Every structure is written in C-alpha cells, then in structure tokens.
Amino acid sequence: xxxxxxxxxxxxxxxxxxxxxxxxxxxxxxxxxxxxxxxxxxxxxxxxxxxxxxxxxxxxxxxxxxxxxxxxxxxxxxxxxxxxxxxxxxxxxxxxxxxxxxxxxxxxxxxxxxxxxxxxxxxxxxxxxxxxxxxxxxxxxxxxxxxxxxxxxxxxxxxxxxxxxxxxxxxxxxxxxxxxxxxxxxxxxxxxxxxxxxxxxxxxxxxxxxxxxxxxxxxxxxxxxxxxxxxxxxxxxxxxxxxxxxxxxxxxxxxxxxxxxxxxxxxxxxxxxxxxxxxxxxxxxxxxxxxxxxxxxxxxxxxxxxxxxxxxxxxxxxxxx
Amino acid sequence: xxxxxxxxxxxxxxxxxxxxxxxxxxxxxxxxxxxxxxxxxxxxxxxxxxxxxxxxxxxxxxxxxxxxxxxxxxxxxxxxxxxxxxxxxxxxxxxxxxxxxxxxxxxxxxxxxxxxxxxxxxxxxxxxxxxxxxxxxxxxxxxxxxxxxxxxxxxxxxxxxxxxxxxxxxxxxxxxxxxxxxxxxxxxxxxxxxxxxxxxxxxxxxxxxxxxxxxxxxxxxxxxxx
Amino acid sequence: xxxxxxxxxxxxxxxxxxxxxxxxxxxxxxxxxxxxxxxxxxxxxxxxxxxxxxxxxxxxxxxxxxxxxxxxxxxxxxxxxxxxxxxxxxxxxxxxxxxxxxxxxxxxxxxxxxxxxxxxxxxxxxxxxxxxxxxxxxxxxxxxxxxxxxxxxxxxxxxxxxxxxxxxxxxxxxxxxxxxxxxxxxxxxxxxxxxxxxxxxxxxxxxxxxxxxxxxxxxxxxxxxxxxxxxxxxxxxxxxxxxxxxxxxxxxxxxxxxxxxxxxxxxxxxxxxxxxxxxxxxxxxxxxxxxxxxxxxxxxxxxxxxxxxxxxxxxxxxxxxxxxxxxxxxxxxxxxxxxxxxxxxxxxxxxxxxxxxxxxxxxxxxxxxxxxxxxxxxxxxxxxxxxxxxxxxxxxxxxxxx
Numbered sequence: 001x002x003x004x005x006x007x008x009x010x011x012x013x014x015x016x017x018x019x020x021x022x023x024x025x026x027x028x029x030x031x032x033x034x035x036x037x038x039x040x041x042x043x044x045x046x047x048x049x050x051x052x053x054x055x056x057x058x059x060x061x062x063x064x065x066x067x068x069x070x071x072x073x074x075x076x077x078x079x080x081x082x083x084x085x086x087x088x089x090x091x092x093x094x095x096x097x098x099x100x101x102x103x104x105x106x107x108x109x110x111x112x113x114x115x116x117x118x119x120x121x122x123x124x125x126x127x128x129x130x131x132x133x134x135x136x137x138x139x140x141x142x143x144x145x146x147x148x149x150x151x152x153x154x155x156x157x158x159x160x161x162x163x164x165x166x167x168x169x170x171x172x173x174x175x176x177x178x179x180x181x182x183x184x185x186x187x188x189x190x191x192x193x194x195x196x197x198x199x200x201x202x203x204x205x206x207x208x209x210x211x212x213x214x215x216x217x218x219x220x221x222x223x224x225x226x227x228x229x230x231x232x233x234x235x236x237x238x239x240x241x242x243x244x245x246x247x248x249x250x251x252x253x254x255x256x257x258x259x260x261x262x263x264x265x266x267x268x269x270x271x272x273x274x275x276x277x278x279x280x281x282x283x284x285x286x287x288x289x290x291x292x293x294x295x296x297x298x299x300x301x302x303x304x305x306x307x308x309x310x311x312x313x314x315x316x317x318x319x320x321x
Numbered sequence: 322x323x324x325x326x327x328x329x330x331x332x333x334x335x336x337x338x339x340x341x342x343x344x345x346x347x348x349x350x351x352x353x354x355x356x357x358x359x360x361x362x363x364x365x366x367x368x369x370x371x372x373x374x375x376x377x378x379x380x381x382x383x384x385x386x387x388x389x390x391x392x393x394x395x396x397x398x399x400x401x402x403x404x405x406x407x408x409x410x411x412x413x414x415x416x417x418x419x420x421x422x423x424x425x426x427x428x429x430x431x432x433x434x435x436x437x438x439x440x441x442x443x444x445x446x447x448x449x450x451x452x453x454x455x456x457x458x459x460x461x462x463x464x465x466x467x468x469x470x471x472x473x474x475x476x477x478x479x480x481x482x483x484x485x486x487x488x489x490x491x492x493x494x495x496x497x498x499x500x501x502x503x504x505x506x507x508x509x510x511x512x513x514x515x516x517x518x519x520x521x522x523x524x525x526x527x528x529x530x531x532x533x534x535x536x537x538x539x540x541x542x543x544x545x546x547x
Numbered sequence: 548x549x550x551x552x553x554x555x556x557x558x559x560x561x562x563x564x565x566x567x568x569x570x571x572x573x574x575x576x577x578x579x580x581x582x583x584x585x586x587x588x589x590x591x592x593x594x595x596x597x598x599x600x601x602x603x604x605x606x607x608x609x610x611x612x613x614x615x616x617x618x619x620x621x622x623x624x625x626x627x628x629x630x631x632x633x634x635x636x637x638x639x640x641x642x643x644x645x646x647x648x649x650x651x652x653x654x655x656x657x658x659x660x661x662x663x664x665x666x667x668x669x670x671x672x673x674x675x676x677x678x679x680x681x682x683x684x685x686x687x688x689x690x691x692x693x694x695x696x697x698x699x700x701x702x703x704x705x706x707x708x709x710x711x712x713x714x715x716x717x718x719x720x721x722x723x724x725x726x727x728x729x730x731x732x733x734x735x736x737x738x739x740x741x742x743x744x745x746x747x748x749x750x751x752x753x754x755x756x757x758x759x760x761x762x763x764x765x766x767x768x769x770x771x772x773x774x775x776x777x778x779x780x781x782x783x784x785x786x787x788x789x790x791x792x793x794x795x796x797x798x799x800x801x802x803x804x805x806x807x808x809x810x811x812x813x814x815x816x817x818x819x820x821x822x823x824x825x826x827x828x829x830x831x832x833x834x835x836x837x838x839x840x841x842x843x844x845x846x847x848x849x850x851x852x853x854x855x856x857x858x859x860x861x862x863x864x865x866x867x868x869x870x871x872x873x874x875x876x877x878x879x880x881x882x883x884x885x886x887x888x889x890x891x892x893x894x895x896x897x898x899x900x901x902x903x904x905x906x907x908x909x910x911x912x913x914x915x916x917x918x919x920x921x922x923x924x925x926x927x928x929x930x931x932x933x934x935x936x937x938x939x940x941x942x943x944x945x946x947x948x949x
Contacts, residue, residue: 091609115809188895195888196578196818200825203574207829210567214836266817273813369944378850379940399854406852414947417847421560426548433548434853478851490947 066102070120089132109278212306248299330384344370346540359528362537368521377401410479414491418463425459431481449477469500489520554864572873580881586815588906589808597796602768603777621764633780635772638666657743661752676705676731689751691727697743830926843946870923
C-alpha cells in the first residue's frame with residue numbers, strides 16, 4: 001500500500017496533465033463543416049452495388065425512368081432496389097409518375113441539417129422538370145433551384161461570383177468556402193467551445209496548483225537539504241522545471257491519445273444517434289499542437305509556482321520540523 | 322496472576338519482491354501486569370515487529386498470542402482496534418502527533434474516541450499534561466514544541482485511556498541525551514503508577530531502567546522467558 | 548473531536564490548498580450547471596416565446612414545420628378556421644424577402660411581413676413612432692413599421708421614405724419598386740438578432756409583391772377558445788381542412804426539440820458527462836494525494852485504536868466540505884458564466900431576441916447540487932479504501948525509516 005502511495009504520487013500529476021490536455025482537446029474540436037463540391041450532384045451517387053457509374057438516362061427499362069433514393073428514404077418507405085415507386089409533386093398525388101429505384105445513396109452529410117431525416121430522391125433533371133412543371137406556366141419547364149459550378153481554381157470563387165452578379169442581376173451567388181463572418185454558425189460554435197475549454201482549463205488549473213503545492217510540500221525536506229548543502233536555488237528550480245516539463249509532456253501526449261479515443265466514441269455515438277455519416281469531432285494536428293502548447297506550459301508553470309513558494313522560505317524553516 | 326500479554330512460538334514473515342523475510346522466529350514472550358521490559362538489539366533484528374504484534378497492530382504468521390487471556394487471532398479488526406484504544410498505549414519514535422491539533426486536542430482525541438464525556442475529558446487531559454510537565458503548553462501545536470516536548474505530549478496521549486500496557490518504539494531515537502533522560506524519568510513514573518511498559522530502544526541508559534532486559538538477535542529473543 | 552471537526556481542522560490547516568480545491572470545484576461545477584441549463588434552455592425559452600404570443604396553434608401548408616410551401620387561399624382558410632367553435636382568434640402571417648434600394652448605399656435585404664389586422668401586437672412592439680393602424684393610409688406611400696436594426700443601418704426615422712423591391716428567387720426581379728413611409732420603429736418578436744424587418748398592411752404587401760390576385764400566406768396563427776385545449780383545436784382544424792396541417796405549440800416545441808435543438812441537447816449531455824467525470828477524477832486525485840501525505844498520521848491513529856469507520860468518516864467530511872463549498876459557489880458562478888455563453892451563442896444568425904440558450908430553473912439547481920453531492924461521495928471512495936486498508940505496522944515502519 002505504501003508502494004501504491006509512492007506510485008500514486010508520481011502518476012497523479014501525469015494524470016492531471018492528461019486530463020487537462022484531453023479536456024482542452026474535447027472542447028476545442030467541433031463539428032467540421034463539409035465542403036460541398038461545386039460539381040454536378042450525380043458524381044456523389046452510389047448504387048446499391050457500390051458501382052460509381054452514373055446510370056445512363058437514355059437506357060430505360062420498360063420505359064420507366066430511374067430514380068435514386070437516399071438510404072433513409074429507402075428505409076422509411078420500405079422499398080428495395082428494383083422496386084417501382086410513384087412520385088408526385090402534388091400532395092394529392094396529382095400528376096404522379098412511376099419510377100424504378102435504380103439504387104440507394106448516402107446523402108452528403110450536411111452539418112446544417114444533421115438532425116433532419118434525409119428523405120431525398122435524385123432524378124435526372126428532365127424527369128424532375130417533367131414531374132414538377134406547371135402546365136399553366138410555360139417557363140416552369142426551364143426553372144432550376146440552383147446551378148453548381150466547379151472552378152478551375154477555387155481561389156477565383158469571389159471574382160467569378162461578382163462577374164455572375166454583373167451578368168445576371170438578381171442572381172444570388174455564393175462561394176462554398178467557409179464564411180469569414182463572425183456570425184457564421186460554425187464561427188459562433190467555435191467561440192462557444194473555446195469559452196468552455198477556457199473554463200475547463202481554469203478549473204483544472206486550480207486543482208493542478210493544489211496538487212503541485214502538496215507535492216512541493218512533500219519534498220520540502222529534500223529541497224531544504226539541497227539548499228543547506230549549498231545547491232543554488234537556480235539549479236533546484238531548473239530540476240523542478242525539467243521534471244515538470246517531462247511530466248507535462250507525458251501528460252499532454254497521453255491526453256492526446258485519450259482525445260483521439262474519445263473522438264472515436266463521440267463520433268460513433270452521434271452518428272448512431274442522428275443516423276448520419278457526418279464527422280462531429282476531429283482531432284487535427286493543429287488542435288494537437290494547440291493542446292500541447294496549452295498543457296505543457298501550464299504544467300510547468302504550476303510546478304514552478306508551487307516550488308517557488310518553498311524557495312522563498314528560509315533554509316532553517318525547510319529542514320526544521 | 323494473568324499475564325497481560327503472552328506469546329508462544331511467534332513467527333512473522335514478510336513477503337518481499339526479493340523473497341520472504343522472516344523478522345521473528347519462534348519467539349515466546351510473557352509479560353506480567355505492571356512489569357517494565359526493555360528490548361534491545363541491532364537494527365533490523367525484529368524488535369519493532371515484536372512490539373507491533375504485542376500491541377495488536379500486526380498479526381503473527383504463526384504462533385499464538387493472548388492479550389489479557391484473549392486469543393488475538395480470534396478477534397476481528399474492530400475488536401483489536403478496541404483493545405488498542407482502551408488497553409494499549411503507543412509511543413512512536415517520530416511522535417506522530419496530528420499537526421493541525423494542539424497538545425490539548427492531541428491528548429483529548431483518544432478519550433473522545435472512547436466516548437468519554439466532556440468534563441471527564443477535560444479533567445483527564447489537564448491532569449495528563451501536568452503529569453508530563455506541559456500544563457502551560459496545552460494550546461501549542463506540534464510545530465511550536467521541541468522534540469522532547471512533542472514526545473511528552475505523545476506519552477500523555479498514549480496514557481489518555483489508562484492503558485494496561487504502554488508500548489514505546491525507540492521513544493528517545495530522535496532526542497538528545499538530556500531529553501532522553503527526561504523521557505526515561507517519565508517512563509519510570511508511569512511504571513511506578515502501575516502501567517506495564519515494553520520499550521524497544523538502542524539507548525542503553527533507557528534499557529537499564531527496565532526491570533527486565535531482553536536482547537533480540539536476528540528475530541529471536543535472548544533471555545526471553547517468564 | 549467529531550469527524551466533521553477533524554476534517555475542518557485538516558482543511559483549514561492548509562488554506563491555500565483548500566482554497567484552490569474549492570475554486571476548482573466551483574469552476575467545474577459552474578460548467579456543469581451551465582450544461583444542465585443548456586440541456587433544456589432552448590426548449591423552455593422557445594416554449595415560453597410561443598406561449599406568450601397568445602396563439603396556441605399554428606397552421607401551415609405541409610406537415611413540415613416551419614413550412615416552405617405557402618398556404619393558398621389563405622384568407623378563405625383563415626375565415627373557415629375562425630368559424631370553428633373551438634377557435635377564439637385567427638391571424639394570418641405573410642412574409643417575403645425584399646431589397647431596400649437606397650441611392651449611394653448597398654442593397655439591404657429585408658424580411659417583408661404582414662400580420663392580420665389586430666394581431667400586430669403579437670408580431671412586434673413599437674418603440675418609436677406609431678403602429679400601422681394608427682396612421683391614415685396613403686395609396687402612394689404605404690406605411691411601414693421597421694426593425695431597430697434596419698432603422699440604425701439606414702438612418703431611418705418615423706417619416707422617412709423607404710423604397711423597396713421584392714425579390715423573386717432565382718431571377719432578376721421585375722417587380723416594381725414601392726416606396727414606403729416609415730411610421731414606426733419596433734422590436735420584432737420572432738426576428739433574429741440584427742435582422743432587418745419591415746411590416747406593412749395587407750394591401751401594401753400584395754402591391755409590393757405585384758400579386759394582387761394571389762392570396763398566399765406562410766402561416767396562420769390560431770388561438771383556442773378557453774377552456775378548449777390546443778389539441779382539440781388541432782383535431783377540429785384537421786377535420787375541417789385537409790389542405791393544411793395544424794400543430795399545437797407543444798407539437799412544434801417537440802419538433803424543434805427533435806431537430807433544431809438536438810445538437811445543443813446532445814452537446815450538453817456529452818459535456819455534462821465529461822464535466823462530472825472530470826470533477827470526480829480531480830477530487831479523487833486531490834483527496835488521494837492528501838491521504839498519501841498523511842499515511843503516517845492515519846497509521847498512528849489506527850495504532851492508537853481509532854477505528855476505520857472514524858477515519859473514513861473524517862475523509863468523507865473533508866470531501867463534503869470541499870465539494871459542498873465549491874458546489875454552492877458554483878451556482879452564482881454558473882449563472883454569470885451562462886450569461887456570457889448565451890451572449891456568444893446568440894451571435895448566430897436568425898436567433899429571435901427573446902430566445903435564450905441558457906434558462907435558469909430552480910429544479911436545475913437542485914439537480915446540479917445533487918450531482919455534485921454524488922460526485923463528492925464517489926470521489927472519496929478510493930481514498931477511504933486506501934486509508935481503511937492501510938497496513939498499520941508496515942506504514943509505521945516505512946514512515947519511520949523515510
């Protein structure tokens with residue numbers, strides 16, 4: 001039991017370092033925004049046989065056009081690949097058309113609607129227009145909701161958007177690059193997570209300091225004897241600093257390992273909960289370095305601060321009772 | 322007269338990473354009430370181990386131990402704890418006073434544990450501190466006392482519940498010669514007042530004060546017996 | 548000396564350490580309290596926001612809420628619903644997107660709104676000037692009540708002119724420009740922070756949209772006639788009209804809870820769990836190191852006859868005092884922290900003024916204290932086990948030698 005006590009004394013600061021790092025990680029990672037590629041939607045289509053080939057719309061089995069259903073819709077509607085389904089734009093079912101389910105696809109995960117059930121169907125444009133057009137409106141057959149563009153150089157996005165607005169007044173053109181606006185939901189969430197991370201680190205720093213003070217107090221006699229022998233305070237502090245650095249580094253690295261493990265668990269939980277393939281938490285190299293940059297100086301500073309109070313006391317009081 | 326403590330064939334073996342170590346080998350020991358016994362011997366010979374067995378702090382690996390006629394091996398931990406609280410007093414080499422309590426509170430602690438009333442505790446604590454010559458230092462904490470004073474407080478604490486047996490493990494080990502003499506004098510008084518004492522010591526002056534002097538060597542007692 | 552008194556003396560013997568431990572519990576506890584508030588905050592706030600409008604049922608065109616498809620023949624539908632015995636009041640809500648065209652200024656997109664006459668007070672609160680109904684209408688310059696942010700952005704005051712063109716999605720708008728006269732500046736109940744909004748009369752709304760003949764609406768608000776419950780009104784509307792879908796406030800709240808608010812509920816659960824685990828580990832570490840520092844004392848007390856349960860009780864009291872003090876302090880700290888976190892999250896676009904992410908409810912404070920207490924008890928189990936299982940003789944020997 002006494003050995004356990006000794007081991008515990010060493011392990012506990014390591015564990016605290018791990019915890020500080022892990023919590024910093026967990027709070028600063030955030031749902032990643034998916035980049036919507038500026039390509040025609042058909043490139044994200046997958047058939048039930050994982051065949052990436054785009055079905056040729058000119059090939060019709062028995063003149064029934066084909067449709068792809070999202071995985072969620074397939075499950076909800078209880079249909080299988082090969083089934084014939086009826087689609088209508090009208091809630092009453094007027095103007096319905098038969099389609100054959102050619103395949104199932106996984107919708108591109110969208111962080112802005114991760115909790116929504118993705119009940120979607122993908123049709124060839126001609127089929128969709130045919131389904132939704134209004135016979136009273138001749139122009140309705142030539143209406144689309146949006147046109148996606150894939151640029152040769154993504155950096156040209158803003159310039160291209162401005163050029164389109166000049167040519168097509170009234171058109172709303174936007175780049176898929178993450179917005180720099182401070183009100184962007186992801187920017188807001190990032191600030192929110194940072195605030196929580198700061199609070200957590202503050203709380204754990206208080207505990208870390210308490211533990212370091214206790215640890216320094218345990219070594220009071222040793223520090224007193226060293227000073228009595230004439231070892232300069234600088235050397236003692238350097239030893240404390242190196243020791244603190246090793247412990248903090250070890251703790252930070254272990255914390256990164258814990259964060260990666262937690263990342264997997266959190267992603268699996270949310271992906272199960274919301275039936276999505278969206279990645280919610282990702283520990284990137286930048287985040288790992290940020291956490292190390294946080295945890296290591298914090299651990300070292302806490303150790304130095306705790307030892308500093310002892311260094312300021314007289315030698316006699318350190319080696320006395 | 323029933324012996325206070327009687328051990329037969331006591332053996333105590335400790336499991337160490339490097340292999341078992343037998344600290345006591347087939348030791349038999351008996352002590353009468355109000356007897357004063359000193360046990361000396363080289364470091365590591367098993368003196369403290371024997372003391373811990375006599376005080377029901379530890380259990381023998383083999384052999385039998387009776388405390389006031391009761392088989393210690395048959396007692397539960399709470400029963401042994403009760404014996405330590407009411408019938409045995411311990412004095413340690415390093416005093417082990419509670420640093421956040423003053424002298425008064427340290428002496429009062431075992432009495433409170435026994436359930437003694439406030440008035441009884443007050444009277445007894447005052448009496449004991451006067452007994453050990455520290456009546457005017459009652460409200461001083463251990464950090465404000467010298468080594469000898471701390472040991473005297475520890476002795477007062479050990480006597481708080483009027484034990485039948487006082488066990489002292491190197492009581493003068495951390496003290497200078499003069500202070501050690503003072504402690505030895507105190508033990509004489511305690512013995513004269515009827516308390517049995519077993520003191521483990523390297524100090525020959527302290528050992529000479531005892532009625533019976535036993536020497537321990539490599540886990541065995543020389544001169545052991547009734 | 549009682550266990551509690553001994554624990555108190557132990558804690559106060561090291562004031563710096565005790566203060567830091569309490570500070571740590573306070574901060575971590577504050578975060579836990581905030582996560583508890585976040586778990587229900589949006590729901591409570593949203594429900595309150597809906598309930599205080601005075602309407603307990605909302606009718607839309609499809610079964611999705613909020614709906615993306617307009618209700619056609621809105622006036623006729625509203626009149627039909629108003630005729631139901633279960634219904635006390637009906638209000639039609641129309642909205643569109645428009646651009647304010649002001650020379651030498653960038654085009655500002657605004658939400659163009661219309662509420663049934665008499666229901667305006669449910670949509671906005673006048674802070675300067677007059678409401679729509681108070682001014683005699685002018686054909687040439689219809690009245691408009693604008694949001695504070697729009698007034699600030701364009702330097703508008705009651706009496707200012709406001710040219711506006713409605714947007715048509717995906718096309719250059721050929722809808723004619725309509726110049727409104729600002730009659731009042733208001734706080735709009737459901738518009739987001741900093742959102743530019745403009746409300747006007749039905750005629751002016753139709754004229755701005757150049758849709759004098761169409762009668763569509765986003766939403767119809769319905770107030771049940773007391774003592775009839777919203778569920779009964781929903782059933783009555785559903786039975787009368789098959790071309791619309793009715794939802795009670797409770798159903799809407801439930802939908803938002805499942806969808807829009809889900810992220811915050813889940814994140815609050817995850818963070819609460821992490822925080823509790825974190826607090827448990829930190830307090831356990833602190834108490835264990837504290838016990839390890841005092842092994843000699845503990846062994847000596849056991850040798851003196853102090854029973855295990857007394858030593859355990861002392862440790863439990865130590866935990867209770869540290870965690871209890873921190874737990875109590877974490878309530879006001881958590882509240883202050885919640886104000887700041889709420890301010891951060893409310894920077895998101897389209898968050899109504901009255902919607903809050905963190906809402907203080909007394910039962911949450913009790914939950915919080917209960918969880919903190921549980922954590923304190925769980926955290927002391929290991930140190931108690933260490934102290935209770937201490938081999939007395941070996942520890943005395945070790946402490947003497949070292």
